[in-house]
Amino acid sequence: MKTSSLKRQALAAAVVLGAMGAAVLAPSVAQAQLPNPFPAGITLGGLHLSVTSGDGSETPNFTADHACPAGTNLANVNTIDLSNVEQTISGNAIGVVPLSPGFAIAGNTDMSTVQLVAGSLGTDESFLFLVDCRTGAGHGTYTDAVQVDFAADGSWQVHGSGPVVQPTTTTLSPATQTVAPGTNVTVTATVSPASATGTVEFKEGATTLFTTPSGSGTFTYSSTALALGTHSITATFHSGNAAAFSDSASTSPATVTIASDTATASENIQVSVPLEQGVFTMTVDPGIVDMGTAHLQGTAGAQHFHAEGNLKNVNVSDGRDQTVPGWSVTGQVGDFTNTTDATKHFSGTSLGWVPAVVAQNPAADVVAGPGVGTGVTPGLTAASVLGGAQAGKGLGDSKLGAALTLDFPRGTTPGTYAATITITGLGGTPLA
Template identity: 35%
Template sequence: MNKRLLARAGALLGAAVLSAGLVVAVGAPAQAASLGDVTLSQTSGTVTDTPIFASATTAKCPTGYGENANLRIGRPGGPYSNLAVALGGGGYDQNPITINPNRSFSTAIGGAPAAGEWWIVVECYSLTEGRHVDEFRTSIQVTGNTWRVPVAEDTTTSLAVSPASPVSQGTEVTLTATVSPATATGTVEFRRGASSLGTATVSGGKAVLATTALPVGTFSLSAAFTPADATAYKPSASGATSFQVTAAAGAITAPVEIIADVAPGAFSLVVANPTASLTGGTVGGTAAGKLPAVTVTDLRGTNVGWDLTGQLEDFTLGANTIANSNLTWTPSAAKTSGSGAVTAGAAADLGDTRTLCSANSGASAGVFTCGADLNLTIPDNVPPGEYSATLTLTLA
């Protein structure tokens, strides 16, 4: 049975509002998503260490799925192999979980692991419903006989320019970027103001670009490092170096002022898919689904920040209700483009107005996507049927 989540978006007094109907339906389990991180007692080791690490900790399991918990390892998406004896006895949906593995990586999978990405997961189980469709997970990278949690190392980039300023137009100028640590590989983009002069590959901690194309004037030169492996190193940029180029001897110059009239761009909220459902719902159980991806565009030019919040009505079926606080969401957010940054809201029930995502003042310009995993706890004393509620998202 196909159930709909209908959405409409508009702009009112500088705020965008999205109203959506949420309908509980019974259907096939959703594809596994992340319930959160698995925090390991160490961030690296060898594949033969026994145990692989001392402990793994997660937040509590989803409500109703606290009968058992299991620590496993495998390629992204599975299949997974056990790293520990499964926890039993219940109560794992009441408090954070700690599991102590009892074997090595290679023992768990029956041989040496291949290089690349692997997942360490914690699964949660219900006595009646079995394994929860989603899982806690943390990615690790295997290289040779070692594994590590991919925590990127900080880098620094500095710029040297030769010859020293000022120079005559047409003089060859050499820009040398030094990247530390010297083991970092990648490319450096050299810039004149916001314009790119070109890129060069980092070798032995240095990247070099020579140019004779600098125009007459005084401007800023800078260098920006992009790592080849973003899981190993973080990007960095040099400070600005002021540089002057003078006209060649005998040249005649004339200034021309160029004026650009820049109008403000969009401030909007758009839902990507108007159809969604919560599936797997049974009396006394849970229903799960995803909020359709929402795109926030802030090209106003003010960079004043924004908040996208949600307010949910109670679910109703005739005179029967399920309280709005029974629905919880775990927000997610990502930047599509622009200079700003977006932050996902905290996981919470929707018994009150909650933040889906936000951008701070001074860093809110760009295009962003926000979404959420949804989980509805269904009381054991409500009649079965189709319950619906309206969720209103407000961007301001």
């Protein structure tokens, strides 16, 4: 077979660059086609690519079924076109060749570049890849070969392994969103290329949320039923034409957070035990509530310190639409601790209350919570209802309060004691 000057230049460059550990492609040859007839002596199908198909970004390695002839000291993989002009597409094997069991070498460029320099991008065309075993520059002996087919979109595959399957990508939007309960949540999957048809399966973990009808381009999942909390939603495209387009899954999930209408606040409670019968005061934030003087109550072994006062008003304003459920307010107290000696304390179960509606809303449908006595377990150390409204009620402004009672042991060390009562408003939790 006659070797063109362009081919000889390409091979000479490959020898030099191979010795330095690199190789490049020769200048482009337009409209490359398969030689007819194929070069004599080749074994078609004897050359193998480590990747047999893709979108053009792959750089495959090459192996061959047969070793180069004895005496060969350089070999590589080339393309060859209708005019028998070659383009080098692998590194060089230099030294003792034949290799055993056969030729094996890495590619030096991705498949998109192979098509760019050996043919024409945007064209359906095929190339013959073959092993050239030689001594020095110039054409040597062709051995194993394989046909590779390219589609106009740049995807490719080894001939005979089926039609070229175009890869797809699936992306989700928006990436994150935070909404109130009952809001219609929408997540959109976009499949590219838009010509790919099929269905999209939306999932949360292993649970399928929705599978769309067959379509193309964009696919949508909508729901008002997501529970409170954070949801990580993924999407998988199932191709309706597996011979033309691949399946694909979203690489990043869409994160949806359903947030409740919850607010918290706190009031500080403080009491002082005097040296004799004790002076009891209580402070709240903002301001101080003077609960008077704590005094002994009861007889004999049942004597204990007793104080009374009133919780600072809790103001509630609900201006939501009636489709939003009612609300509730709870309180929970910690232990009372001496402010100068943290080792001295008594239980928060010593505090009790009788809730009241200090000021009603316009509809007068706010309800006070049940009373909690002193000395009971868990008492106010567990969340207890101060007041609230049933579903669909409680609109407008209202005020809640409570009469406080404190009964604590007679043997309590004198000093100032403090505790914190946490008031929590639950806008999405109505009274039963």
